[in-house]
Amino acid sequence: MHLENTKRGSRLKKNFLTIIIVVLIYFLFASPFVFGNTPVAEAYKFTNSLGNLAQNAGLTSDPSSPPVQLPTLIGRIIYYALGMVGVVFLILTIIAGLKWMLAGGNEEAVSKAKKAILDASLGVLVVLASYAITYFIVTIVK
Template sequence: MFEKLYKQLIIRALFFALFLYLVIPFNLQASPAGDIATQILEDTAVEAKLINSADNALNIFEISGFVINIVLGFVGIIFLVLIIAGGYMWMTAGGNDEKVTKGKSLLTQSIIALAVILSAFLLTNFVIIRLMTNLWG
């Protein structure tokens, strides 16, 4: 009895979702005034000296900052995996002192690595921002 009621509920929910999908309009087309708005925004950014008027291409500092941030992001993912592994090792030690010590050690080393990663991230962003503002105003 409940299975039949459950099936009917799922079918009605799917039909309702399909109905909403077909009824709600999607405005995904670009407006023709988009180029004008983009030009106005670029002119404003040039006047505010946020970008150079000569070209909007990426310079070496932006590219290096981008690459460093990607590398540090991957290192952060590795850190997360190590934290999870250390916590799992500690929680599943089952009273084994050797495993508890190894898990705590892994957690401690991972937290130290996190401090180093965050420091490197902050330092590189600071240096890159300072170089860009000093060289390009």
């Protein structure tokens, strides 16, 4: 009975990984062609992309525009860093949930997955609290 569950679990993992790989490959190859009305030649043109990125981020060095203040720049960096950390904790929660679903009745694996979900949830709370504190401080400094 245990051998049958092990075979089924490994088959589920292989099928799951195959589906994930196929979906990732699909999005990898399909996404460059989904540029709306932009011609393909224009979509792949990367000239002056750093300048456009700086202009969109408000970090342009154009003399007619006012310079970005240091507190604003630090606030933006912290904002994006906390956003990335939040994404990491979300991915950890999803992985732990998948481990729980694929545990196959193994109590040790289920308890590890529960602990991972709890740790990821606490991580998200820390990120949200740090974002709130950072927002409060940056608002006062301005």
